[in-house]
Amino acid sequence: MISNTMQEQVKNSSVIRAMFEEGKRLAGIHGVENVFDFSLGNPNVEPPKEVKNAILEVINTGNSMGIHGYMNNSGYEDVRAAIAKSINDKFSTAFTQNNIIMTVGAAGGLNVIFKTLLNPGDEVITFAPFFGEYRNYVKNFEGELVIVSPNTIDFQPNLEEFKEKITPRTKAVIINSPNNPTGVIYSEATIIKLSEILNEKQKEFGTDIYLVSDEPYRELAYDNAEVPYLSKYYENTIIGYSFSKSLSLPGERIGYLVIPDQVADYQNIVSAANIANRILGFVNAPSLFQRVIAKCLDAKVDIRTYNRNRELLYKGLSSYGYECIKPEGAFYMFVKTPIENDVEFCNLAKKKNILLVPGTVFGCPGYVRIAYCVAYYKIEKALPYFKALIEEVK
Amino acid sequence: MISNTMQEQVKNSSVIRAMFEEGKRLAGIHGVENVFDFSLGNPNVEPPKEVKNAILEVINTGNSMGIHGYMNNSGYEDVRAAIAKSINDKFSTAFTQNNIIMTVGAAGGLNVIFKTLLNPGDEVITFAPFFGEYRNYVKNFEGELVIVSPNTIDFQPNLEEFKEKITPRTKAVIINSPNNPTGVIYSEATIIKLSEILNEKQKEFGTDIYLVSDEPYRELAYDNAEVPYLSKYYENTIIGYSFSKSLSLPGERIGYLVIPDQVADYQNIVSAANIANRILGFVNAPSLFQRVIAKCLDAKVDIRTYNRNRELLYKGLSSYGYECIKPEGAFYMFVKTPIENDVEFCNLAKKKNILLVPGTVFGCPGYVRIAYCVAYYKIEKALPYFKALIEEVK
Incomplete structure (x- = not known):
């Protein structure tokens, strides 16, 4: 009875869902504190105090119709202007409110922009390993996701194949x-x-190729690493941002798109994205949180917590003989599985109450993703099991 | 550069957008208080006080990770259970949390359910006049909207044609x-x-036909009128609800779907709708407002304000010779235009700074929609212009 597309998409979602159900089952048997769920990218660091203060300030001083009512589908103009200014201050850009569309998180923003751009059969290229949801976002509009195979030396994109x-x-x-x-x-x-x-190929084919930058992890960069702001390097750049991780607000669904003036067909894209936001059913980004994040543009979560986890996990796993790249940002570690089959390795880990996501989900078999946005003690407790695991299979 | 579908959808959106821009232009010239914008369904009644109290209670007593974090894509289980109980208490149904999926408003819910159900070419029937966005929601999944022509006697659906x-x-x-x-x-x-x-036709064709009930206005019923709860009449009913109007929270994007156990293929539909919520980019309904509405299930806006507007407008327009049905619910009045062409009538009204939406947008030419969710004085001030308007064209 459900649609054919959904049947396929349900089937493809089964790996992570099965993991989720398994986690609940195991927690029921062994107790939550004895299950090591590294499968979910759910921030475990509190939102900065500015968030609560901003909520209180908005609801105590604002006019309730202005807080909870409809606005332009692209969002409140003053909020968009504040975001533009904040980006300009950080990256010496020159955006205005007309370059910003508030969205229901980055996931909402990416769907809006693909709805705006894609005709059936259009190709969207991504680099493995990649966030598995891109498959769905592109398929939603009958585009075709073209995957560039992973460069497992340093996980920079494989530009020759690209x-x-x-x-x-x-x-x-x-x-x-x-x-x-x-x-x-x-x-x-x-x-x-x-x-x-991209510039070369645009010229060769006489086409415009949009570079969509999905940036939920921009603010989570360790050791003061710089994350280049892409619109400064390539004209046809569109940015999808989210406050889910920078302010630990993933449930609130708040983010934005940046569509610079310089983008080919700018005016039509901005108009269409505004309407796409409406007709896909988002209508607008949640109104209270538009006002809240506008007051928190200089705040961010304390990434020292993630950094401690990163150091502990990296040091531990490396010392046991696991091969992995030390993450420079976000809260994930991508580890080579000591046996070839990553799905099988995840099943072995599960027997030790460790939940991981196989690299296959990200288009990169032979690896697993460890989401280390968990309590420090969980990593401490889990490390001996990781050690036992590699000793077992070697 | 933008997709062909969007080009068409942008074009079709131009009527209401043009009206919106026109409203801003006129307000700039004549002052906001002299422009009578009846074009938008944006509630003008304050949210009940329970909403602000609930926000304060949640953020002052809750754990911030539990307030702003991810949860199951269908929403918090306790919130869904509270909603099920509230519906059961009101309508003697027997729902559980497993029948409820929290959505980004009703618009989000309708997109989720159409994504779940529709194969390309599947037909969705609606009755004119209807909310124009249905065209987009059905087209998003390549369905075909089939329109039953209006019964302009009493605007009950034309069941013969259906x-x-x-x-x-x-x-x-x-x-x-x-x-x-x-x-x-x-x-x-x-x-x-x-x-x-529907039962007859399901039997005749050996198919399942889902009745989707879009219910953002359920709580706005005057004179204690009853709004039948559809799952009690027809097994394959799916309900899309929104708190946008019942609590005056349209900007917050909070609603839910009810998928009863009795619905054909229940288990697959519930699983698929959960995943559709995620992959369409909603991910989940905004988390704080899930918790807020759970504390406000017995609250609703004071509809006496809308009722006063309704009485004044209906009495006024009728006395000038306009033909219209007295609304029993919501905050719209649908008025026969004294000239045949509704778009032309809207243009004439605009010259008097009155903004209306032509019936054509709702699949019912020869009428206009007046959204009377505006300040009472605006109706008082606008009435003489409505009088002048009908006198001019008669």
């Missing part, structure tokens, strides 16, 4: 840095080279 | 009562007859 995979049907490229699942930040050199290739 | 328009491709029927744009409540007799026809 060049070959661009065709006259390439409408967009989607990248995600700091990256889920690797934690790698795409370097400035990567971005410059990637932009050169 | 019967003829059901085919083996009919996957769903969408209705909206209290109705936007007429304010009419579909009577119990209508619902019984409609259910009989």
Whole structure:
């Protein structure tokens, strides 16, 4: 009775869902504190205090119709202006409110922009490993996701293969840095080279290719690492941002799109994205939280907590003989499985109450993703099991 | 550069958008207080005080990770259980949390359910006049909206024509009562007859036809009018509810779907709708407001304000010779235009700074929609212009 597309999409969702159910089952048997659920990217660091203060300030001083009512589908104009200013201050850009559309998180923003851009059969390129939901977001609008195979040396994009995979049907490229699942930040050199290739191919094919930058992890960068702001490198850049991780508000569904003036067909894209926001059923980003985040643009979560987890986990796993790249951002570690089959390795881990996501989900078999946005003691308690696990299979 | 579908959808959105821009332009020239904008269904009655109290209670007593974090894509289990109980108490139903999926407003819920159900070419029937967005929601999933022509006697659905328009491709029927744009409540007799026809046709074609009930106006019923609860009349009923109007929270995007156990293929539909909520980019209904509405299930806006507006407007327009049905619910009045062309009438009204939406937008030319969710004085001030308008054209 359900649609054919959904039947397929339900089937493809079964891995992570099964993991989720398994986690609940195991917690029921062994107690939550003895189950090590590294499968979910759900922040465990409190929102900064500015968030609660902002909520109180808005609801105590605002006019309730202005707080909870409809506004332009793109969001409150003053909120969009505040965001534009904040980006300009940080990155020396020159955006105005007319470049910003408030969205229901980054997931909402990406659906809005693909709805706006994609005709059936249009190709969207991404680099493995990649956030598995891109498959769905592109398929929602009958686009075709073209996957560039992973560079497992340093997990920077494989630009040689990228060049070959661009065709006259390439409408967009989607990248995600700091990256889920690797934690790698795409370097400035990567971005410059990637932009050169895109410009070359645009010229060769006489097309416009939009670079969509999915940036929920921008603020989670360790050791003061810089995350290049892409619109400064490539004209046809569109940015999807989210406050889910920067302010630990994933449930509130608040983010925005940046559509710079310089983007080809700017005016039509902005108009269409405004309408897409409405007709996809978002209508607008949640109103109270638009006002709240506008008061928290300089705040961010305390990433020292994630950093401690990162150090502990990386040091532990490396010392046991696991191969992995030390993450530069986000809260994921991508680890080579000591046996070839990543799904099988996840099943072995599950027997020790450790929940992981197989790399297959991210288009990169032979690896697992560990989401270390968990309590420190969980990592401490889990490490001996990771040790036992590698000893068992070696 | 934008997609072909969006080009079409942008074009079709131009009427109301043009009206919106025109309103801003006129307000700039004549002052906001001299422009009579009856074009938007934006509630003007304050949310009940319970809403602010609930926000304060949640953020002052809750754990911030539990308030703003991710949860199951269907929403918090305790919130869903509270909603099920509240519906059961009011309508003697027997729902549980497993029948409720929290959504980003009713618009989000309708997109989720159509994504779940529709294959390309599937037909969805609706009754004119109808909320124009249904065109988009159905088209988003390549369905075909089949329109039953209006019964302009009393604006109950035209069931004779309905019967003829059901085919083996009919996957769903969408209705909206209290109705936007007429304010009419579909009577119990209508619902019984409609259910009989659906059961008959399901049997004849060996298909399942889902009745989707779009209910943002359920709580806005005047004179204690009853709005039948549809799952009690027809087994394959799915309900899309929203708190946008009942609690005056349209900007917050909070609503839910009810998928009863008795619905054909219940288990698959519930699983698929959960995943559709995620992959369409909603991910989940905004988390704080899930908790807030759970504390406000017995509250509703003071509809006496809308009722006063209704009485004043209806009495005034009728006395000038306008033909209209007195609304039984919602905050819209649907008025026959004294000249045949409704778009032309709207243009004439605009010259008097009155903004209306032509019936054409709702599939019912020759009428206009007046949204009377405005300050009382605006109606008082506008009435003489309505009088002048009908005198001019008669």
